[in-house]
Amino acid sequence: MSAREEVLHRIRRATKDVTEPDPVVDVPVDWAYGRPLGTEDVIADFVEKVEDYKAAVRRCAPDRAADTIVEALQALDTKSIVVPAGFPEPWVTALSEAGFTLHSDDPQLTHAELNAIDAVVTTAAVGMADSGTIALDHGEGQGRRALTLLPDRHICVVHEYQVVSDVPEGIARLAPGLRERRPVTWLSGGSATSDIELSRVEGVHGPRHLSVVLVAD
């Protein structure tokens, strides 16, 4: 018997007490999926929770977005930036005019090259207020996963219309992309550890600085 057949055989034997063939009928789940929270001000909640992770949040009007991105980068003492494909053109122009050295990922940068670049700027897919989480689905403007991992600073642009109250709505928004087999990364603040005496230290392997630019609708 192959390992596969044997494990499946053991499972069948172990669950022979189960007589109802339909799992949904056999064990009902008392939960209504995808519900929003009754948060009064979702955007304010999002800002509060993200800041609670010691990430910087800058709110701005749409016509101030480019300047605010430049400001966020300057505050983190940045010189070189990797800009993913699909990052909005006017913002790229503003970055270039502000004097940053811009790198494109086409052709793909090596890991060593990415490791030497100061920062990455991206857009995002979804923001979840209650947990202060930003989800990337690595589509247009977000780059492949290594781009938001190796540079030490991540400036992430989120639009207010992308922010939902909580995780269930967030999963619902991400589900179509996941079903298309897009990789998805959730960021809740920057990299952190509590492994030494349970005291939280920001910044281990991922970007040590997460800076969020929240653009009003």
Add this chain to the structure above:
Amino acid sequence: MNRRTPEPGSWLGIPEFPRAAKASLQDAEQRKNLTHATTTIRAKRVVRASEVPEWEELRTAAAQIKDRVARHLEQYLLQAEEAMTAAGVTVHWARDAADANRIVADIAKAKGVDEVVKIKSMVTQEIDLNEYLEAEGIAAWETDLAELIVQLGHDLPSHILVPAIHRNRSEVREIFKEEMGRYGRPAPEPISDEPSELAEAARLHLREKFLRSKMAVSGGNFIVADTGTLVIVESEGNGRMCLTLPETLVSVVGIEKVLPTLEDLEVFLKLLPRSSTGERMNPYTSMWTGVTPGDGPQDLHVVLLDNGRTNVLADPDGRAALRCIRCSACLNICPVYERVGGHAYGSPYPGPIGAILGPQLRGMGDANTRALPFASTLCGACNDVCPVRIPFTDILVHLRHKAVEHKTAKHPTGEQLLMKGAGWVMKDGRNLASVQLGTRFAGRVLRGKSLGPMPIPLASRWLQARDVEAPPTQTFRQWWKDEHEGGAK
């Protein structure tokens, strides 16, 4: 041949829980470290859980989803296998640790790599993968900070979430100063015992390993059956490094880790971080569904591991242990764990979850495992914090029963002989009267002195912790006879 990675401690030398616990309790430093850590994390968990108005409903839903999966495991595993295969993942099946270890080593050899980077994973601790790979000439580097402390410290993990919870900052500093240079980039000089400086040392030490690594090994928190999506939650970003940079990724996942649909993630991703690190959300969560061209590993493997899980599944009274999502809330709340620490439990799964999972995964064959269901006061604090509502105390009592059954299957025990004797005494009033002649005599000899510790077989274990009053010189039957029957004459 010289070893490539630090030689770890061994579970084999650890005696049965009662003796191991006694030794651990003498370690004042460890007790101090554990009290500090578990007190901190308990306070955080309770704050985060109370922020969620529907916390109890979430726990119920999580338990139901997990029960649904367990009771229909074959169906969900086959669905997950099909979805993963369609997404370009090579799916392997492993009956036991030996199967799984061999599969991982064979992939490494086929790829021609002699080292792998690892994400913290309970399942690879369970199968002792690192030592198997070491024997095959493949170095496995732990990249989670606490696992790195354990690995460089030639130590054993003592907690599910924070394996180095028994170490304090100055011990970590000593380990890093002493050992890092032997296995890669040394710790910066000078280095203090500030956690931020120690984390920086780990960042630098591991960055060179991440950048050169060709293969990574992970566990997995969830596999979504309907899409074949794997989910890993983590804090430090070492997980993302392992899941993103190497060309090959092998994920060893227990067969119970399947969830039916993507939507089920909303329940678990709300419960898990709040229960485990006491955060609203863990810093990083990675979800991937097969190979993405031009992004991340292009050769993906998943090893579906049984290793005793079907034994747990086969017992309807113990099955709920498979709901476990490895959050460690039961360890942090447990008065026994807090004082004794993780090593005394003799396996990578300590605390209440270890006490119910170990005996079921490994069977009652050895004395160390049989002792685990008794490593509890049955206070039930673990029942209350468990995000998937595992009925710990019910399962502990059930397993105690099984442990006793196992002991008495081959030959009668002292307790059984005692009970048999008691049965004879109670069967007939005359038998009782004749035994009471003896106890009245003993009572007169002792004259009201209580019984303390004394080397009487069987009774000594009871007496070493308790005083027992001397038997009375007059029995009830004697008193009745004197008062009534004598009075009637």
